[in-house]
Every structure is written in C-alpha cells, then in structure tokens.
Amino acid sequence: MKSAIRITEVGPRDGLQNEKATISLEAKVAFINALSATGVQEIEAGAFVSPKAIPQLADSEEVFSRIERKPGVIYSALVPNEKGMERAIFGRADKIAVFTAASETFNQKNINAGIKESIERFEPVIRQAKAMKMPVRGYVSAAFHCPYEGPVAPQKVLGVALELLALGADEVSLGDTIGRANPDETRRLLDLVLKEIPKKKIVLHFHDTYGMAIANALAAYQEYQMVGFDSSAGGLGGCPYAQGAAGNVATEDLLYALSSLGAKIPASIEAVAGAAGALIPFLGHALYSRAAGRAKGQTFPS
Ligand code: HMG
Ligand code: MG
Numbered sequence: 001m002k003s004a005i006r007i008t009e010v011g012p013r014d015g016l017q018n019e020k021a022t023i024s025l026e027a028k029v030a031f032i033n034a035l036s037a038t039g040v041q042e043i044e045a046g047a048f049v050s051p052k053a054i055p056q057l058a059d060s061e062e063v064f065s066r067i068e069r070k071p072g073v074i075y076s077a078l079v080p081n082e083k084g085m086e087r088a089i090f091g092r093a094d095k096i097a098v099f100t101a102a103s104e105t106f107n108q109k110n111i112n113a114g115i116k117e118s119i120e121r122f123e124p125v126i127r128q129a130k131a132m133k134m135p136v137r138g139y140v141s142a143a144f145h146c147p148y149e150g151p152v153a154p155q156k157v158l159g160v161a162l163e164l165l166a167l168g169a170d171e172v173s174l175g176d177t178i179g180r181a182n183p184d185e186t187r188r189l190l191d192l193v194l195k196e197i198p199k200k201k202i203v204l205h206f207h208d209t210y211g212m213a214i215a216n217a218l219a220a221y222q223e224y225q226m227v228g229f230d231s232s233a234g235g236l237g238g239c240p241y242a243q244g245a246a247g248n249v250a251t252e253d254l255l256y257a258l259s260s261l262g263a264k265i266p267a268s269i270e271a272v273a274g275a276a277g278a279l280i281p282f283l284g285h286a287l288y289s290r291a292a293g294r295a296k297g298q299t300f301p302s
Helices: 011-018 025-036 060-066 082-090 104-111 115-131 154-167 183-196 213-224 251-260 269-277
Strands: 006-009 042-047 074-078 095-101 136-141 171-176 202-206 228-231
Touching: 006 251, 011 025, 011 042, 025 042, 025 060, 025 269, 042 060, 060 074, 060 082, 082 115, 095 104, 095 115, 095 154, 104 115, 104 136, 115 136, 115 154, 136 154, 154 171, 154 183, 171 228, 183 202, 183 213, 202 213, 213 251, 228 251, 251 269
Parallel strands: 006 042, 006 228, 042 074, 074 095, 095 136, 136 171, 171 202, 202 228
Antiparallel strands: none
16 A cells, blocks of 8 residues: 655745745735645644744734635644744644754754753643644754754754653654755664654654755655655745755655655645745745646646
C-alpha cells in the first residue's frame, strides 16, 4: 500500500512572514482559500505573535475571521504566549503551534527567551489548549544548525522535543530553520529521535537554502517512512531572526518528489502551484519552486 503523506501548508505563515511587500488582507484570504481547495490536510494560516516582531502577520485575527473554512482542513496558528493564545481563541484557530528551539541564542533572538523560560511560558498555553480540546504542535527550531551557534547536537533536539511532548504537545515539528541540513544529518537526527518518539508524532520542516530540502525529505520518507512534512506553496518562507535562511521546501516540488517515488499525496500539484502563482503580483518577485509555472496542464502521478 502507498504511504499517505500528510502536508502542513505553512505558506500563509512561514511564507508571508518573510515577505518585504505588504500583502493585503484580501490577498492573504484568497491565498488560504485557494490552498483549502488543493487537498492539503492542514494550513498554518497565521501567527498570533507580537506585531512588532512580525508586522507582516499582524492581521491574523482578520485573516482567520474571513477565510472560508473547508470541512476537514485544520487551520492552525503560531502562539508564543498567553496573549497569543487569547488571540488564537478569538480567531477560532483549530490548532495552535508553540515554538522554541534547540539553540539558546536563536531562541533569544526569535522570542526573547531561553529554551527553559519558553517552555515555562508554554505550560499554561498548552494546558488551556488541552482543556479546550485544541490540538497542539510544538516546533523545535534550529534542529540541525543554528545561525549563531553552528551545528546543533541531535541529543539537544530530542531533549527539547520530549519536553514539549511531556507538556501535552500532540506532535513536534523539527525545523531546519536555516536550510543547512543534509541527508546524513537527517538520518542522524531520525536515528536518535525515533528511538523515543513515535513516528506519527514527528513532522519535518525543511528550509531550502542550499537546495537540500527535497534530498532531506526523500531520505526521511524512503529510509524512515516519515510521512509528515511542512512545506510552503511557491517555496516562500524564512525567518527574519535567522539571517541567510531561504524559503521552505515548495509544496508543489515536495508533492512531485514524493509521488514520483510512489507515495500517496493528498493535494494537487497543479492546484498548489496555481494558489502560489496567484500571489506573484503581490509579492513583487517570482516564486522559488521548480514546478510553479510549469505545472499547469501537466499530468502527475497521484
Ligand atoms: P517580548 O518583547 O519579550 O514580549 O516578545 P513581552 O511579553 O515583553 O511584550 C512586549 C510587547 O509585545 C507588549 O506590547 C505586549 O503586549 C506585546 P507593548 O506593551 O510594548 O505595546 N505582545 C504581544 N502582542 C500581540 N500578540 C502577542 C504578544 N505578546 C506580547 N502574542 C514575543 C516576546 C514572543 C512576544 C516576541 O518575541 C515575538 O512575538 N516573537 C515572534 C517571532 C516570530 O514570530 N518569529 C518567526 C516564527 S518562528 C519560525 O519562523 C521558525 C519555524 O518556521 C520553524 C523553523 O523554521 O525552524 C516555526
Ligand atoms: Mg520555518
């Protein structure tokens, strides 16, 4: 039987947080509505973070209130603290994602807290989410390399991931925030974490700075049967607190790569490329994916 891939489309959050142009509320809502029709199971539709830290996503409440929610699709959001949780509840997010890192310096720059302090901040947030039966994701950024500290030990990543799961997170997303990981590093991390964390609770989040994201995802899929991936339509993305990072692996490229190897993919490559393509006039630059612009009218394995 073909393995069924699970995609969390992070374009509206990771993608748009890193754009220079101001993307209008209407364009964001249209992007998310188009993504809802592609077949992806989950869409990270915004971030309830400080508008000073990420002005691009300051309108996340309005975005959540205006999107057309497709039944069965999960609309999630980043939440850094209790204030963010209040906003997520107001916006009726289906799921929240708290985020910390396996590197102290990156975490300080990103959320102005050390790892331990950030996990303490998440405790009441996760408690509330659990009380409301909201699923919770925990991100572990800098899971391979830190833009400030260099290579990160897999043991450190495992430790942070286990703490998030112990607090009640339903899954952890391990992030190659600056897109420097290679397949050997992917194997080393998975060899370790899979000893202690069930596969279904691990999601992989590859950025594509050096063109390694597909190679990493394929190593994880083929050798470890990993099926949970984060990706971004058009390959948009990056973190303003991780200089030099490029976008996420493009959803359409990842879907192509996995389906060409026999995986059962949830979404239409053409529809994802179309959703990203509609954003081009607002972005002021081309998309970063290989498939976008070429996918229209093509037949793909599914
Ligand atoms: P802080 O300055 O330490 O927070 O920031 P604070 O509690 O002292 O509050 C300062 C001000 O922010 C106050 O306002 C608060 O009300 C306000 P003021 O009194 O100055 O007017 N504030 C908020 N406003 C709205 N919503 C909130 C909120 N919280 C405080 N939730 C904080 C700490 C975490 C808030 C800040 O550093 C922040 O928002 N950081 C977010 C950074 C971010 O979003 N980075 C990108 C996402 S992470 C990523 O991209 C990696 C990932 O993709 C995985 C990977 O690739 O590895 C997930
Ligand atoms: Mg990211």
